[in-house]
Amino acid sequence: MSDIKQLYQEVILDHNKKPRNFGALDNPSHKAEGLNPLCGDHIFLTLQVRDDKVEAVAFQGEGCAICKASTSMMTTNVKGKTVEEAETLVQEFRDMATGKLNVQKQPNHLGRLAVFEGVKDLPSRVKCAILPWHTLHAAFNSVATTTTENEEEPMKSAGVTI
């Protein structure tokens, strides 16, 4: 089975159909909106960060299966982590998706998130997978709206309001 079908099986059977932490927090300490204008992927992230820890996180929006599943899995993975730990995941996820981190060979904290490794062979879909992580990074840094339009350096464009 190809990586892509593997990716789709895992992703689709589970998180695309039953996204975790779907919704919005009432009084979030942090929030951000992520946009992928090319695809129309659009997510809203709300977070409750207390004592530097992600206590709660929720998302709403619409997008392709890769984006939705990536967002859903992100929420389950960052819940309970410190901001610094979450930011490490952001960096590692991004490196994996862009082919800079080999999850089999190099140490990392991604665990089950490694299922998204296949997107590195789908340049047009990398942005879909990275969008929620990009948005999380923006939320931590209090940037209201972000986009993965800047393909080369997706994280660098955090802070661009479109």
Added chain:
Amino acid sequence: MNKATSVRSQKNVTDLLDVARIRADFPILARHINGKPLVYLDNAASSQMPQPVIDRLVRYQTQEHANIHRAVHTLSEHATAEFEEARRKAQRFINAKDEHEIIFTSGTTESINLVMHGYGRAFIKAGDEVIVTGLEHHSNIVPWQMLCQEKGAKLRVAPINDAGEILLDEYQKLFNDRTKFVALSHVSNALGTVNPVSEMIATAHQWDVPVLLDGAQAAPHLRLDVQALDCDFYAFSGHKICGPTGIGVLYGKRALLEKMQPFKGGGDMILSVTFEKTIYNTIPYKFEAGTPPIAAAIGMGSAMDYLNGIGLERIGAHETDLLNYATQQVGAIKGVRIIGTARHKAAVLSFLVEGVHPHDVGTILNEDGIAIRTGHHCAQPVMQRFGVPATARASFAFYNTLEEVDVLTEGIRKVQRMFG
């Protein structure tokens, strides 16, 4: 529909099209993608190039290349002659009256921008109105928006119905004494709608308003006759008619082109230059500053020969058969919705698979070697009209087969099973 633009689907005409032999002319169609034979259904984005056109480009680069309009040596004179012959081929391809009405550009986008700068900026003033339609590609919206912003003019939009057809009554109601320009697609890239352009041009002319047709999606499928259409400008791209990228055509009526401002300044577009004053060259050279894409222009001329060799009528008839079959087969799949059901359509099938984002459809079809386009197709207002962020789009060329439609249909069923 006007005789000049009609796509005839006559069985006897179609039967004459030897698709197997035609496919042998296209080396890329023999490729395998992900281990599967390529099924190329993204022709509206760009079409493939047949061997005779590739050969023509190779011959030009290996034997004939020199800069044009500049030197007395043999190569330059020969290249100039071939370049100007390509202009005459383009003239005949759209039946323009005069070869000087053919301007080489980098493509449809540049053609439209040339008219915006050369005509729009010279003749459209504050308070004037420009009409476009709800079906346009961004390249026939954004330049006019830029113009309206700069001039304080107003952009008016002719709406479309649920089938993706322009509402002619509403279009007609947009006209008034302030209307100064109409920019309108001949065929919609997102939905495939063939617009009733003859009627629409006649309306505009009753108000003395010039009309630009964006023919990017019409040129590959319809026999064109700009004189019969009586359009004032016509724009299309080489890479959508089996030619190279980086080349396209702007046709304009001589009287309009002559009163327009040049768009770019530089070499070739002048008759004489002093620091006090420059005298511009005559049309079309006034608009062709700098060294043009010579090889690409000659290649596009060769592509026009190739299409003429098959015959646009036969091409149109075969594509109509493909579209009808695809509409029937894909439309029959439960959970698939076709977007764009106009009575007159050309070679484009936009669709949605219920519960599956178009990008996922595209990625999964690609696993089986099927190339389609997914997204907003540079026509976000069309997507907004139908309340969708994106669609999947299969677009056909004369080298596609009914069997390939079957592969597409099976691929869509597979997507549904995966998402089941």
